[in-house]
Amino acid sequence: MAEEELPGVLILGIGGTHGVLEDLAALLKKHFHLITMKEFLENKKEMSKKIQSVFVFERRPTIDRELLESLPNLKVIGNSGVGVDHLDLKMISNFGVKVTNTPHAVADPTADIGMALMLASARRLVEGNVLNFKFSWIL
Numbered sequence: 001m002a003e004e005e006l007p008g009v010l011i012l013g014i015g016g017t018h019g020v021l022e023d024l025a026a027l028l029k030k031h032f033h034l035i036t037m038k039e040f041l042e043n044k045k046e047m048s049k050k051i052q053s054v055f056v057f058e059r060r061p062t063i064d065r066e067l068l069e070s071l072p073n074l075k076v077i078g079n080s081g082v083g084v085d086h087l088d089l090k091m092i093s094n095f096g097v098k099v100t101n102t103p104h105a106v107a108d109p110t111a112d113i114g115m116a117l118m119l120a121s122a123r124r125l126v127e128g129n130v131l132n133f134k135f136s137w138i139l
Contacts, residue, residue, distance in 0.1 A: 006033040008050035009078075010040055010071070012060040020057045024080075028055065037061050049073060059086045068095045082106060 009032035013019035079101040
């Protein structure tokens, strides 16, 4: 499928401090024509017709009434995080737009980190590592 035929997805940007990770952008490009917020703002009239989805990564871009009103073909907002507290679901649904998220995406890594922290605390691993570092110059 040519890039022109792919549905447009609005993202804040690629890379940098708040942009979509480059690996994730590569995956998205297989299914969407990526449109950055900068491209959208530079040519709102043309780009607004192409955008059918917004990909929210680290709570960006901000979804407000002005943005929703400027995207007449918007069908779905995909949130890359667990919660949707930062999205006004009632307002979004009034525009006939669906919202998705990834509620279980970080369940296993969170449990792993929790277990690691408990084990490290119980075995005083951090203190031992610091102690080892302080005296490693003697050897």
